Amino acid sequence: MVKRSLVERRGRRPGVGHIDRAGESDVPEEAALIHDLREVLGSARVLVGRAEKVLYGKDASALDPTPPSVVCLLETAQETQACVRIASKHGRPITPRGSGTGLAGGTVPLGRAVVLSTTKMNRILEINTDDRIAWVEPGVLNLDLSKATDPHGLHYAPDPSSQQTCSIGGNVGTNAGGPHCLLHGVTSAHILAVEVVLPNAELAMLGSLEADSPGLDLRGVFVGSEGTMGIATRVAVRLVANPPAIRTLLADFTTIREASNTVTSIIGAGMLPAALEMMDANCIRAVENWAKAGLPLDAGAVLLVEIEGTEAGADAEAEAITAICRADGARSVRAAASAEERALLWKARKSAFGAIANLKPNYYLHDAVVPRTRLTEIMDKVLEIAERNELMVLNVFHAGDGNLHPLLVFDKREPGVMDRVHRAGGEIIEACVAAGGVLSGEHGIGLEKRDYMHLVFSDVDLAEQTTLRNVFDPHGRWNPEKVLPTGSRCGELQNVPEGAWI
């Protein structure tokens, strides 16, 4: 096994200074910080135990934990403001955190950070059916919100595969996606207003429930800022009417190539389904073993297509899409006959990452986007890269958006495997960018892809993004070292702890 630190792997900048390892600095400093935070939150909601800090030192990515100094379990905006003031007074970095389901290291705390967790702020405050909005606290789980609004015939449209465990606050932080974002748009299109505690500890409302908000679109800037511009304490989301009819199709193809071509054919024919997802052969086998959804085990790939509309409209579109699938080589197209069958197909799709545990103990999930017409060639490339690096790859992804999720599975005890995993990952990213794509469609940049930003942006582009961040957080204390490559960050450079394993 090859141990690498983030610093080593990405090239250390001269003059970085000494490295602080989380939780290992002098005790009085820590004690003073903990004392101040406990005055606000009490003892029970200020976590300092070793195991707890390890837990909050990682997200769902392959990054090994870097424990923070302390974890604050917040319950109110006022507490949040107080903790932000205290962290600032002690000169500590702050890392906001939702459910910790992120996949890019966005909530991995660096440099003796104070983690602000919103999991206890989990109340749905208001469901307003007339305005079709809901006010929620950031810790509300994505799926819980849609369950609560369902009796009103409404739902919250963005549906990440982790929707049973991911929180609205975290979704706001990453501008999360999900299968149904193909038709409905990503998180940003569904957030009307966010109450945030800004880096200067002031409470501000960004956006509004009125049709147009005055001033610059700070709401739009905050969504997807990955915890670098403050922390959400209350969120107003747009609710979408449940469609009168839903049709779910499973099209079975002999090859990935045929399935990829079909995606282009469907959209090129002027149809935009609610969701258009692909699973390849490796993924089908892993998932079917576990979910028993009746997926064809001998297929090269399947497309899961969902159509929303009126009864007649959805039928017509389902018929047209079925015809396109057949014309493009589908061996069969199965329509879910009941709500249960539909739920089972989606369970298979959304549980794919759980099912891989049966194959190998470790995985590295990538997230990249290509123009959807380049899907066929990029899938060829992904398979070729995996083969050349002697790695198993599963593909399960938002094909309609061109949003790939190559999932490399491996056993990290195998000598040299991490080198191959990283090499393959880098090659996949470079291939996507060369095809006119981007680094991430929905997981974010975090730590994982920070140093690839130069592949898609010039120095001038990155400087403009840096300006934005600096306006919100002039002292660079909020989730330091995330999103932007360190070279483009003006001012004081934060210390990155060594020992991060990737």
Added chain:
Amino acid sequence: MSVSLARSNASAGMQDFASEVGAEGPVRVIGGRTQWNRGRTTTPAGQTSDISIREVRAPTGAISVEPAELIVRVDAGTLWGDLDRTLESAGMLCPLDAPDETSTVGGVLSVGESGFRRLRYGHIRDLLLEARYVNSAGLIVKAGAPVVKNVTGFDLCRLLVGSIGTLGLIGEVVLRCRPRPQQQLWFESATANPFDVRDRLYQPSFIGWTGDKTCVCIEGSSVEISAERTSLGTTAVDWAECGPYTIPLGRRISLRPSDLRRAREEFAGQMWLAEIGVGVVHLGGTALPEAKPALSASVQQLNLDLKRAYDPSGRFNPGVQP
């Protein structure tokens, strides 16, 4: 690092635009002047103090349609009418729905006010996928990318929409499109309750209410339209097919959708058209600058700080505030 296709050089038009904008002196972009008063805080257009402000136009002409991607790349100075006709011939729709054919694409995005289809297609701020703009130092900047889903870095595109040319000058954009609905029908009724209409329909493009009349725009395939007509009950005598409503270009008031229930009382004695389910009210007969609600102190500070950071000398569109 390798140079990718996504980082291809700016077009010649974009480079000319950047040279024209330069790095010094007050400058503003002229679009179609169809929403000229938006955000104007001080000197109205045409007064002597405006003379010192250099006026430039964004690149125009290039429209690159990609139907299988459902996106279009277009020069910001292109007229909305030209873009819409090009998209129509490709079976596509970009619901910018500018107030006039002669509005420019860049102008509409810079002002950031949605058109009549917002109820169905959402805010126009969500349409901007990539922007190439000139910053206050005269450099070309790229924000976003020509793909429909992207969280690569901070979202400068959202910052540009509605910034009225005060932070950066948009030269070229990539916009999200939709399949163009095959048919469009308008109905009006003197008796229908507009709020009931909203609850009954699946996805109307527009529901307007004047206090006297309710009008509805339904779009889609013949199958979809017929389903919506059944839901609406258009066979009943109190609905009549009508021509498209035009949105008056007067004062625009922004409310919550539920506030519109009081519109009759609120706007008694005036000509008004409310967008049901959206919350915008258009008042006829006046073209005064709208009175915007005041920003809270912390939000105001962020607005000022952003302006100072992106345009330290205040050279972009002086006298205008988003």
